[in-house]
Amino acid sequence: MNDAARSENMRPLARLVARWRSSLLSLLLVAALAGALQGAYAAWRARADNAAISALAAGRDVETDSASAPELIAARAGFLAARAQFDKARALLEPLDSAGREELSAIAHYDLGNALLRNAFDLLERGQLEPAGPFVELARREYRRALQFRPEFWDAKYNLDVAARLVRDNPELEHSGGDELPADPKKIWTDIPGAPKGLP
Incomplete structure (x- = not known):
């Protein structure tokens, strides 16, 4: 070729x-x-x-939504918690927790717990023991949630212990049963006619 x-x-x-x-x-x-x-x-x-x-x-204040960056959601949750807008702050934690940023979630739950506990202390200093109870319980819940995301979070452990001691020292602060009101131990029997009076 x-x-x-x-x-x-x-x-x-x-x-x-x-x-x-x-x-x-x-x-x-x-x-x-x-x-x-x-x-x-x-x-x-x-x-x-x-x-x-x-x-x-x-x-x-800056508006956020579930599509916002996790850092921005955490910052706004802290902003709202510091201003005692606890329900709005808690609503932001769900999309933050779903983002998979465990460190940010732990800090956000810890910050909300701190704000709730500060509110409880303010009420206790004014002698309002009954309204302080739910805030102590909510703070304990937020500290536990922070520890679920970051078990070695020492500050959350310490503050959870502080909240637990508050309940231990003042058992009337413990609020359980959701929306149910605690039964008055003096009124074990009802006032319905025919109900037995006194001890069973």
Whole structure:
């Protein structure tokens, strides 16, 4: 086979390689552009989240939703808890717990527990023992939740012990049974006619 024939046979292969190289370069260009756009969006989102967290730290509320960054949700939960908006703060903890960021969840539950316990102490200092009880119980629950996410969380263990001692020293603080009211031990028998009086 002479050089001219060999060259003629190589042309289709060369055209195929050129076409393949052109397609590959186009794909690489598209992938690089997509990566650059994704990186730019992530950087913009991080800046926006950091600005929102800074606003919360400065005392300005910022709306969040379940799609917000876990760090922003944790910061807003702490913001709300510090302002005694306990129900709103607790509502944010569920999407945070679902995000799988155990360290952030532990800190958020711990912060809410601290806010609840501070509220209980304020009530106790004013001599309002009965309203303080549910806050102590809720604080204990939040500390336990923090320890579920991070069992070695020493501060949560310590504060759980403080709350437990409060209940131990003041048994009337213990609130159990959900929405049920505790039975008065002096009224064991009902006042329905025909019910026995005195001891059984």
